[in-house]
Amino acid sequence: MSSDAIAIQTAEAAGRPWVETLHEWVTTVDHKRLGVLYILYALFFLVIGGIEATIMRIQLMHPHNDFVSPQVFNRMFTMHGTTMIFFVAMPIMFGFANYLVPLMIGARDMAFPRLNAFSFWLTAFGGLLLYFSFLGGSGLYGAGNAPDVGWWAYAPLASRAFSPGHSSDYWTIALLASGFGSIGTAINIIATIISMRCPGMKLSRMPLLAWLNLVMSGMVLLAITPLSAAQLMLLVDRYLGGHFFDTQAGGSATLWMHFFWIFGHPEVYVLIIPCFAFASEIIPVFSRKPIFGYPVMVGATVCIAFVSMSVWAHHMFTIGMNSYANSFFTITTMAVGVPTGIKIFNWLGTMWGGKIQFRTPMLFCIGFLFQFLIAGLTGIMLASSPFDWQLGGSYFVVAHFHYVIVGGILFALFGAFYYWYPKITGRMLHEGLGKLHFWLFLIGFHLTFDLMHIPGLLGMPRRIYTYEPGRGWDTLNFLVTVGAFVQGIATLVFVLNLVISYFKGAKAGNDPWDAWTLEWSVSSPPPDYNFASIPAVSSRRPLWDLKHPEDPDSRYE
Amino acid sequence: MRMGETHCQADWRAIVSRVAGVLVLLAGVLLAAGLCTASPRDNPVPSIFEPHSTPAESIRHLSYFVLAVTGVIFLVVFSLLGYVVVKFRSRVADREREPAQVYGSTQIELAWTIIPILIVVVLFLATARVIHAIQDAPKPAGAVEITAIGHQFWWEFRYPALGVVTANELHVPVSDSSHPTPTFLKLLSADTDHSFWIPQLAGKTDLIPNRVNETWLDPHETGLFLGQCAQYCGTQHAKMLLRVYVDSPEDFNAWVRAQQQPANEDAKEAVGRRVFERTACLNCHAINGTNGAGRFGPDLTHLMSRRTIASGAAENNSQNLRLWIQNPDSIKPGSLMPAMKLSDAELDALMRYLETLQ
Numbered sequence: 001m002s003s004d005a006i007a008i009q010t011a012e013a014a015g016r017p018w019v020e021t022l023h024e025w026v027t028t029v030d031h032k033r034l035g036v037l038y039i040l041y042a043l044f045f046l047v048i049g050g051i052e053a054t055i056m057r058i059q060l061m062h063p064h065n066d067f068v069s070p071q072v073f074n075r076m077f078t079m080h081g082t083t084m085i086f087f088v089a090m091p092i093m094f095g096f097a098n099y100l101v102p103l104m105i106g107a108r109d110m111a112f113p114r115l116n117a118f119s120f121w122l123t124a125f126g127g128l129l130l131y132f133s134f135l136g137g138s139g140l141y142g143a144g145n146a147p148d149v150g151w152w153a154y155a156p157l158a159s160r161a162f163s164p165g166h167s168s169d170y171w172t173i174a175l176l177a178s179g180f181g182s183i184g185t186a187i188n189i190i191a192t193i194i195s196m197r198c199p200g201m202k203l204s205r206m207p208l209l210a211w212l213n214l215v216m217s218g219m220v221l222l223a224i225t226p227l228s229a230a231q232l233m234l235l236v237d238r239y240l241g242g243h244f245f246d247t248q249a250g251g252s253a254t255l256w257m258h259f260f261w262i263f264g265h266p267e268v269y270v271l272i273i274p275c276f277a278f279a280s281e282i283i284p285v286f287s288r289k290p291i292f293g294y295p296v297m298v299g300a301t302v303c304i305a306f307v308s309m310s311v312w313a314h315h316m317f318t319i320g321m322n323s324y325a326n327s328f329f330t331i332t333t334m335a336v337g338v339p340t341g342i343k344i345f346n347w348l349g350t351m352w353g354g355k356i357q358f359r360t361p362m363l364f365c366i367g368f369l370f371q372f373l374i375a376g377l378t379g380i381m382l383a384s385s386p387f388d389w390q391l392g393g394s395y396f397v398v399a400h401f402h403y404v405i406v407g408g409i410l411f412a413l414f415g416a417f418y419y420w421y422p423k424i425t426g427r428m429l430h431e432g433l434g435k436l437h438f439w440l441f442l443i444g445f446h447l448t449f450d451l452m453h454i455p456g457l458l459g460m461p462r463r464i465y466t467y468e469p470g471r472g473w474d475t476l477n478f479l480v481t482v483g484a485f486v487q488g489i490a491t492l493v494f495v496l497n498l499v500i501s502y503f504k505g506a507k508a509g510n511d512p513w514d515a516w517t518l519e520w521s522v523s524s525p526p527p528d529y530n531f532a533s534i535p536a537v538s539s540r541r542p543l544w545d546l547k548h549p550e551d552p553d554s555r556y557e
Numbered sequence: 558m559r560m561g562e563t564h565c566q567a568d569w570r571a572i573v574s575r576v577a578g579v580l581v582l583l584a585g586v587l588l589a590a591g592l593c594t595a596s597p598r599d600n601p602v603p604s605i606f607e608p609h610s611t612p613a614e615s616i617r618h619l620s621y622f623v624l625a626v627t628g629v630i631f632l633v634v635f636s637l638l639g640y641v642v643v644k645f646r647s648r649v650a651d652r653e654r655e656p657a658q659v660y661g662s663t664q665i666e667l668a669w670t671i672i673p674i675l676i677v678v679v680l681f682l683a684t685a686r687v688i689h690a691i692q693d694a695p696k697p698a699g700a701v702e703i704t705a706i707g708h709q710f711w712w713e714f715r716y717p718a719l720g721v722v723t724a725n726e727l728h729v730p731v732s733d734s735s736h737p738t739p740t741f742l743k744l745l746s747a748d749t750d751h752s753f754w755i756p757q758l759a760g761k762t763d764l765i766p767n768r769v770n771e772t773w774l775d776p777h778e779t780g781l782f783l784g785q786c787a788q789y790c791g792t793q794h795a796k797m798l799l800r801v802y803v804d805s806p807e808d809f810n811a812w813v814r815a816q817q818q819p820a821n822e823d824a825k826e827a828v829g830r831r832v833f834e835r836t837a838c839l840n841c842h843a844i845n846g847t848n849g850a851g852r853f854g855p856d857l858t859h860l861m862s863r864r865t866i867a868s869g870a871a872e873n874n875s876q877n878l879r880l881w882i883q884n885p886d887s888i889k890p891g892s893l894m895p896a897m898k899l900s901d902a903e904l905d906a907l908m909r910y911l912e913t914l915q
Contacts, residue, residue, distance in 0.1 A: 070792050070891050150789045156766060157749045157791060162709075247766035253750060254765065287645070293661035318752060318788075319763045320744075320770035323692040327685045334677045338670065345669040346661075348637055355647040355656050366642060373634050377627040384623050384684040386616045386691060389760020390605040393752060393787040459603030459756040461787040464795035471783070472602040548655075556660060 029113035032526065034120050035099030036424065041124055042092035045083050047495075048131075052080040054488060057481040063469035073465035074148040079130075081151030082171065085267065086178050087127040089409060093274040094123075094185045096416060097213045099424065101189060103519035104207045106198025106537065108529040111191035119184030126178030133170035140164040147171035150463060152264070153234070155245030155256035160238050169238065172231045179228045186220035189213055198518075199536040205557070207517045207540070208291060211298050212277035215305050216270050222309065223266035230259035254319055261312035268404065269308045272372075273301060275412035276343060279365050282419050283347050285515045286362035287354030290541060290553070293346045300339035300346075307336050317388040326385040333383035340376055344369065359513075360434035364415030367442055371407030375400060378453070396456025402449050406487075414441070414494065421498070422512045426524040427505030433497040440490035447483030451476050516541035603756040603783045609803075610758040611732075611739070611775035612691045619687045626680060691760075694773065699738045701729060707744070707751030707764035707786070709893055710793035711855055711868040721816040722843075724855030725868045726800045730809040732775045738806070739775035747852075749791060755784030755801050763788050776803040785869075792891030798869025812862075820845045820858045821913040829910025832903045837895070844914065854894065860914045867892065879908060 025033060056076050059067045068076070098116065102109055110116050130147075137145035143165025149158045158168045193214045197206065234256075236242035243249040245256045284291045291297060313321065313329045321329075347369060356362065378400040382388050391397055414437070421429045455473045456462075467473055511520040520543055522530055539545050539553035600607070608614045705727075706713040712725050729740040744753055746764040753772060754761035762772040776782075786797035804812060830847060833839060839849030845858040860866075864873055870889045871877040880887055882904065885894040899907065 070795065074792060074794075148792075154750050154789070157789070162749055162791065247768075250767065253767065288647075288655050290658055290660055292659065293666050296661065296666045318761050319765060320768070323688045326688050326692065327681075330684050330688070331677070331681045334681055338673045338677060341673045342666070342670055344634065346666075348634075348641055349659075349661070349665065351641045351645055353656055353659060354645050356642065356645050357647045366638070369638060370635070373631065373638075377631055380627050380680065381620070381623050384619060384680065386684065386687045386760060387620045387623055389762070390613075390616055390620070390756060393754070393761060457605055459605065459754070459784065461752075461754065461785060463789040464785075466795050468798070470601050472604070551658075553658075 027117075029109075029117045030528070031098050031102050031110045031113065031116060032424075032530075034116050035095045035097075037120055038091045038095030038098060038123075041120075041127070042088045042095060043495075045087040045091075045127060047491075049080050049083040049088055050488065050491060052076045052083065054484060056080065057484040059465060060467070060477050061481040062478065063467050063474055065466060068465070070465040071144055071148065074150075074463075075144065075146040077463055078147045078150050078171075082130065082147070082175070083127075084405070085151065085271075086175060087123075087130070089271045089405070090178070090182055091120075091123055092413060093216070093271060094119075094182070094189075096278075096420070097189055097216075097274065098185070100420065100519060101192055101210055101213055102196065103423075103522070103526060103530055104517050105193060105196060105201055105210050106518050106531060106535045107192060107196035108531060108534075110188050111196055112188050115184050116188050119181040119188065121181075122184065123178040123181035126174040126176075126181065129177065130170055130174035133167055133174075137165065137167040137170055139166035139169075143167065152257075152260050154260075155234075155251070155253045156247050158234060159246060161248070169235070172234055172238075176228055176231045179224045179231070182220050182224050183228075186217035186224075189217040190221075198531075198534050201537050204295070205537060205540050208280040208294065208297055209274075209277040209517075212273050212280070212301055215301050216273040216277075219266050219270050219273070219305050219308075223263045223270060226259050227263035230256060230263075233259075254316070257316050257319065258312070261315040262309075264315060265312040266305075266308050268401075269304060271409050272404065273304070275368070275409045275416075276301065278412045278416040278419070279347060279368055281517065282361045282365045282415050283350050285419075285513050286357045286359060286365075287351045288357070289350055289354040290516075290544075291346070292349030292352070294540065296342060297346055300342045303339040304336060307332060307339070311336060314383060314385070314388070315392075317385040318392055330383055330385045334380060337376060337380055337383075344373060344376075359418075360429070360431060360438060361415045361419035361513075363435070363438045364411050364418065367438070368408055368411040368415065371403055371411060371445070375403035375408055378403065391456060393461055394456035395460045395462055396453050398462045399449050399452035399456060402452070407445060407449065411441075411445075414438075417494075417498075419513070420519075421501070422505075422508030423519055423524050423526070425502055425505070426508055427501050428508050428512060429497050429501045429505060433493055433500075437490050437493045437497060440493060441487055444483045444486030444488075444490055447486060448480050449483075451483070452480050511543070514547075516544040518542055521546075600757055600780055600782050605756045608757050609776055609778040609780070609782070611777075612694075612759040612773065613757055615687050615690055616760055619683060622683055623680065626676065630676070696741055696773075697737050697739065699736065700773075701738060701740045702743070703727070703729075703740060704743045704745065705753060705764065707746040707748075707753070707790070708853075709748050709791050710786070710797040710889070712753075712797070712799060713747075713852070713855065716813070719813050719817070721813055722856045723816060723859065723863070725798070725865065726802060726863050728802045728804055728809060728812050729774060729776065730806050731779050731803050732777060734777075737775065739773050741771065741773045744770040744772060750788045751786050751790045751797070752788035753784075753799070754787040755782050755799060757782050758784075758801060758803075761787045774801075776801075779803045779805050779808075793889055796868060796870040796889050796892075798865075800865065800869055815862060815915075816859055818859075820847070821915065822846055823913055826906075826910040826913050829906035829908070832899065832907040833910065836897065836899070836903075838897070841894075857911070857914060860911055862915060875908060875912065878911065879904065882907070 028034060055068060056073060059065050059073055133146045144167055147167045147170060149163055149168055153171060156162060193210055233244040237244050237246055243251040245251045245253060247253050280291055280297060311329060311333045314333045317326060382391055382397060382400060418429050418434055455476050458472045460467060460473050508524045510523055518535060539557050541553045545552035545554055606617060608617050702718055704715045704717060714723050714727050730738045732738045744762055744764040746766040751764040752761045753764060758774045758776055759772055762770050780803055782801040784799040786794055833849060834847055839851055841851040841854035843850045843856045865871060866873045866878060866881055867889045882897050884896050885892045
């Protein structure tokens with residue numbers, strides 16, 4: 001486990017002008033730089049998507065508000081959903097996977113560095129194309145600019161009859177492009193994990209983060225392909241006179257729903273499994289214990305991946321499927337709760353008997369556990385299809401999936417930022433600002449998304465730009481908006497922390513958390529090609545073995 | 558090191574108090590929401606927990622059961638989490654020593670696999686029973702049959718057996734358990750996807766083009782029940798509101814008889830009627846007895862019997878109706894009704910005519 005670096009002449013080292021540094025970043029095929037590019041790109045779109053959410057929340061603050069027109073509001077929720085899923089969550093997961101997987105399995109780079117760069121730029125192009133629609137989207141007189149058909153683009157609303165002009169085309173092609181990027185990166189992650197592990201790193205010794213990203217990448221291959229196929233079919237419908245989804249000519253609106261959700265549901269797990277991975281790395285280190293039930297954690301993840309491929313139609317309980325289909329998708333959906341519960345219990349088992357240190361990464365992971373528990377339980381409610389006939393399509397379901405995506409995914413991601421930022425930049429994030437960020441965000445989150453369940457129970461449907469007064473929704477919506485602003489302020493604190501700590505943060509050293517996986521054996525930031533000599537491992541926690549030669553893990557595995 | 562200790566304690570206390578605060582707030586809001594729904598006849602708050610119809614009531618029973626089970630799971634796991642966070646926080650005294658390294662336990666893993674499986678089985682059986690009870694319910698002889706057709710952005714209701722066509726405001730008879738008269742709706746769409754949802758009467762069912770769906774209501778109380786389109790259908794999805802009047806049998810029969818009447822053909826209003834027949838109105842609207850038979854917009858034969866216009870977006874009074882005809886965007890921007898650009902004289906005549914369409 002040498003911390004020597006392979007001597008590589010870089011632009012910075014030579015003190016050359018910034019244009020050359022920029023050129024190096026644009027043409028880079030280095031997994032760490034591409035990881036950072038993915039993350040920065042996603043953070044940029046996180047701010048954009050956040051602004052769109054804020055515009056919606058201001059509009060919904062009061063009944064009959066006219067802050068924005070219905071046309072603008074419809075664009076906002078379409079762009080918010082599309083942006084957050086495809087251009088924030090997916091790239092940020094790929095960014096962390098790109099950066100961490102080779103380091104954690106003792107490899108010098110990804111298996112296909114140039115495919116890696118290609119995939120990133122394809123995804124980046126997709127995002128820019130989507131946003132170019134604001135300028136170039138209007139094709140026909142009176143047609144809007146940015147996409148406004150919702151992030152599901154249900155047929156036949158996205159057909160040319162109901163969505164003239166080019167706004168839906170920007171949506172389609174942007175997702176097609178970024179989808180190919182995602183497939184490329186998924187192939188790359190799988191190939192890297194299968195074939196680039198260092199000596200001694202059997203599959204059963206891989207860090208859970210690598211395992212979970214392997215499962216996630218496999219799911220990306222299975223989930224993105226039907227979406228891409230559906231996008232092509234939509235393009236054929238729109239321009240070549242196809243009738244796949246053209247209901248006026250015998251096409252099927254529900255066919256699109258099936259295609260979309262057989263992507264859409266596994267997608268949720270594509271996003272949350274890497275977050276399980278973050279929690280599975282962070283919780284052990286700050287509890288000072290190894291992960292409880294490692295093989296079960298791997299098995300439960302694989303199990304989630306399999307079962308989640310057969311639950312998609314729970315997004316379609318209201319489309320009039322027969323009682324057998326509704327029963328089938330009820331039981332499969334509820335069944336996902338079992339392996340998910342196992343994971344929560346194993347994290348609790350990891351903390352049990354430990355010495356828990358409440359540093360910022362751990363605080364975010366505890367927040368993640370708490371909120372993910374609630375999100376899972378509201379998921380069980382939605383899985384019960386008759387209950388879903390009331391809850392689905394209402395603000396309850398909006399609150400539910402934001403509990404998953406913000407309360408679960410984003411909290412775990414913030415934890416990951418605080419945990420690996422020192423490795424990536426060489427400097428610690430400020431702990432005080434971090435705690436401020438955590439508490440502010442926690443308060444804002446609960447104010448917004450706890451209360452948001454209730455208008456749904458009182459009959460408020462989603463995707464409405466305004467609502468009637470006197471239905472019991474007014475005060476709740478006002479408070480939800482207040483909470484959104486608190487979250488906005490907390491996010492500013494986070495961004496501030498990222499920037500200030502980059503210049504002024506305390507030096508991190510190789511291993512600031514006294515952790516156990518290979519990325520902490522190299523300098524921060526890691527040298528080019530990571531490892532001067534490829535390490536060899538004999539357990540799941542190579543650095544534990546190194547620090548505790550009297551009691552190494554390898555003795556028990 | 559002393560500092561570190563107090564810091565840790567402050568953290569867990571803050572977690573506990575924060576969580577307690579949120580729970581208290583939630584309970585308060587739920588209670589307030591419950592109080593708002595107290596009035597039985599007019600139902601301004603369409604709460605799913607205040608059902609007045611068989612399918613919505615079965616769903617409420619099921620939802621109480623699911624809420625109870627998930628509530629218990631929440632309490633158990635949350636208590637565990639709270640206990641772990643408090644009990645196993647790092648203390649100063651033995652910070653230097655690592656805790657015992659435990660790798661797992663097969664018995665415990667088995668326990669927390671099998672117990673959730675049992676819970677899932679119970680929840681599934683309870684759910685399947687309600688799915689069957691609602692979806693496979695037989696249609697009794699006395700059932701009222703209605704065809705509901707979703708349009709961008711309004712509702713068309715046809716009563717084929719009664720020869721009634723109306724829009725946006727559905728009238729159904731109250732159903733008595735000794736003499737049930739439930740309402741069965743066939744759901745169609747003329748354009749994009751919509752969803753029919755009156756939370757207090759039944760869960761939602763989508764209206765999908767090129768597909769026939771069904772739902773049914775079995776209301777036990779008279780009164781007005783509110784709902785709205787619950788599947789995004791385009792620009793004015795938000796103002797595709799839905800009103801259901803549950804009438805006593807006598808009121809319902811009287812309403813049907815009134816709707817079956819031909820349109821008023823008072824010769825005094827022939828001028829206004831000609832305006833309707835000579836302008837673009839009749840491309841989209843039908844009025845019985847005129848040559849207007851359009852189906853793109855609501856049937857206006859008994860326009861004045863409805864309390865709202867523009868699918869519930871505005872009260873049906875002469876001021877709003879005038880505004881709606883001259884500039885629909887002022888009430889419902891993006892609605893598919895064009896501004897009619899009538900002269901004042903034409904508009905006055907048309908208004909006088911429309912106001913006779915009781």
